[in-house]
Amino acid sequence: xxxxxxxxxxxxxxxxxxxxxxHKLLYQGGFVRExxxxxxxxLPLGYRVWQKIVNLIDEEMEKIGxxxxxxxxxxxxxxxxxxxxxxxxxxxLMKIKDARGAEFALSxxxxxxxxxxxxxxxxxxxxxxxxxxxxxxxxxxxxRVRGGILRAREFTMKDxxxxxxxxxxxxxxxxxxYDAYSRICKRLxxxxxxxxxxxxxxxxxxxxxxxxxxxxxxxxxxxxxxxxYSANVEKAQFVREKVNENEDVKDMEIIEQDWNxxxxxxxxxxxxxxxANNMIKSVAFKRSDGRLVIGVVTGDLEVNDVKLAxxxxxxxxxxxxxxxxNSIGVTxxxxxxxxxxxxxxxxxxxxxxxxxxxKNLYGGNKLQTTDPQFVxxxxxxxxxxxxxxxxxxxGAHCIKCGGKxxxxxxxxxxxxxxxxxxxxxHHNGYFVDKDGTKKLMYMGAYGIGIGRSMAxxxxxxxxxxxxxxxxxxxxxxxxxVGLNLDDDTIKLKVEKIxxxxxxxxxxxxxxxxxxxxxxxxxxxxxxxxxxxRMVVSKKxxxxxxxxxxxxxxxxxxxxxxALSIIISQ
RNA sequence: CGGGGUGUGGCGCAGUUGGCUAGCGCGCUGCGUUUGGGACGCAGAGGCCGCAGGUUCGAAUCCUGCCACCCCGACCA
Numbered sequence: 001x002x003x004x005x006x007x008x009x010x011x012x013x014x015x016x017x018x019x020x021x022x023h024k025l026l027y028q029g030g031f032v033r034e035x036x037x038x039x040x041x042x043l044p045l046g047y048r049v050w051q052k053i054v055n056l057i058d059e060e061m062e063k064i065g066x067x068x069x070x071x072x073x074x075x076x077x078x079x080x081x082x083x084x085x086x087x088x089x090x091x092x093l094m095k096i097k098d099a100r101g102a103e104f105a106l107s108x109x110x111x112x113x114x115x116x117x118x119x120x121x122x123x124x125x126x127x128x129x130x131x132x133x134x135x136x137x138x139x140x141x142x143x144r145v146r147g148g149i150l151r152a153r154e155f156t157m158k159d160x161x162x163x164x165x166x167x168x169x170x171x172x173x174x175x176x177x178y179d180a181y182s183r184i185c186k187r188l189x190x191x192x193x194x195x196x197x198x199x200x201x202x203x204x205x206x207x208x209x210x211x212x213x214x215x216x217x218x219x220x221x222x223x224x225x226x227x228x229y230s231a232n233v234e235k236a237q238f239v240r241e242k243v244n245e246n247e248d249v250k251d252m253e254i255i256e257q258d259w260n261x262x263x264x265x266x267x268x269x270x271x272x273x274x275x276a277n278n279m280i281k282s283v284a285f286k287r288s289d290g291r292l293v294i295g296v297v298t299g300d301l302e303v304n305d306v307k308l309a310x311x312x313x314x315x316x317x318x319x320x321x322x323x324x325x326n327s328i329g330v331t332x333x334x335x336x337x338x339x340x341x342x343x344x345x346x347x348x349x350x351x352x353x354x355x356x357x358x359k360n361l362y363g364g365n366k367l368q369t370t371d372p373q374f375v376x377x378x379x380x381x382x383x384x385x386x387x388x389x390x391x392x393x394x395g396a397h398c399i400k401c402g403g404k405x406x407x408x409x410x411x412x413x414x415x416x417x418x419x420x421x422x423x424x425x426h427h428n429g430y431f432v433d434k435d436g437t438k439k440l441m442y443m444g445a446y447g448i449g450i451g452r453s454m455a456x457x458x459x460x461x462x463x464x465x466x467x468x469x470x471x472x473x474x475x476x477x478x479x480x481v482g483l484n485l486d487d488d489t490i491k492l493k494v495e496k497i498x499x500x501x502x503x504x505x506x507x508x509x510x511x512x513x514x515x516x517x518x519x520x521x522x523x524x525x526x527x528x529x530x531x532x533r534m535v536v537s538k539k540x541x542x543x544x545x546x547x548x549x550x551x552x553x554x555x556x557x558x559x560x561x562a563l564s565i566i567i568s569q
Numbered sequence: 570c571g572g573g574g575u576g577u578g579g580c581g582c583a584g585u586u587g588g589c590u591a592g593c594g595c596g597c598u599g600c601g602u603u604u605g606g607g608a609c610g611c612a613g614a615g616g617c618c619g620c621a622g623g624u625u626c627g628a629a630u631c632c633u634g635c636c637a638c639c640c641c642g643a644c645c646a
Binding site: 009013014016140142143152156219316321411412415448450451483485486515516520521522523526538 | 570571575579580581582594595596603604605606607608637638639640641642643644645646
């Protein structure tokens, strides 16, 4: 490709609101343009990378026996209502009506459709496992987008679905996907953690996310510094400190206490001269129907809303507002850890393990001028739901080995899910077993975002000059830079090398622009990030200069030597 | 949805306390000089100042409404 003919040139200044390196560089390099918030155009250079990522993933899918197929972007609503996914997805699911008024959801994921598609073939045990994947656009009307193509409202995803006779067979395929995803990360040059995760609105009860460490990422994972335990903070377990373990259990006392002196946990801690983990902290959240959920933890911890939602079998929770609190007659800062019986099931309490295991706690039932101390769970109050609802923190002890956890900011690159019968039971997902009876198939699903993979790769592989593409997904293998092109001898020489490279089957971007200074050409080459730069000028004589994008040094070698260097690596 | 902010040639910005003909840099076009780390001169093209109303002799500038986009929270590949 001649750069002079390439559609989509580099630009010098990124937009001032572009914060992420990947956003800036993909824009400046001429890879992507934004149409509207979260919707991107891929220019030829960007599309080449995109296509290579699709192919790379496709190869790995075929290795594990998955077959490529495709389903429509418009999906009849009933495929979503059957499993209540329309509610679980809320406003991020986009809807559209056709001329006859029939309602459709825009492809946000494909579990329902694919499951029924498989079911229609009335599979027998001989047909299983069935593993399918596709690469089509997904529409997710995220309330907020950020970071360019890292998180879009319309994006391409490779999504895969698998169907199995037994859980054991499913686990084999799950492992295959786990390994395939690991290989994909490796080929993209992305160091990753495969962590246990919550599956959110997709349903299911077991999943792994492939998380790439990145300071500008949006996720946080907990990683043990001593063993291999790692999990999303929405899922990560950790050992609770046994508060006041060596004290005798004291009788609960109600004491006079001045609210203004002791409202927040810090103030209470100071007031009682006890550490924060001696305090009882209650935090209120709201379900989609407006009922409240109060999470109770020791004062040193934070309630994680995803863990809390999971504990009560809810999809998601919102933070309760002051108005919500007023509806049960309290103000923030004075929330009780028990009581409110008069509000019936409008209030649900969930107690964290930290409280269950602690002794002689403070607070939890402030009245006008009083507060209890030496509160012991089980004796002074008790709730039906006891669960792990606290957010892990840096230095918390690992549930597996007792070592210390570290928190790392990451980008979610891919996600694999175990659904068991969640979708098959709603979508007629039966197979005929050896004994001739119908049984539900076990199911899993697996996703990787293409644009996000591209952006993540740039996040990980760039320097202050531009992108450094891994060879496998680079838009071209060689960036041929011609200098002094107004000199006919040199011009002819470069043109010949360009032809030779093409004939050798090497993808080459040839900067054939005249009237452009060498500095600008080099700057563009660094920005675009093609693995090899080959320079021909009056200085190179009978040789050419070959330089790798990620190195400073270069070699001055004859053309055929240059070719063999490029082909060999 | 809650809080904060921005909309001015293709891009980045200034002008915004009501007054001159809307300006600067980059990019683009033409001519000439330049060619190993983002060259220079000269000459050009290109703008309903986000949209709609209003106030005024006069609006990019003031007022109202709308729209779009960005940043901070919940969501996700």
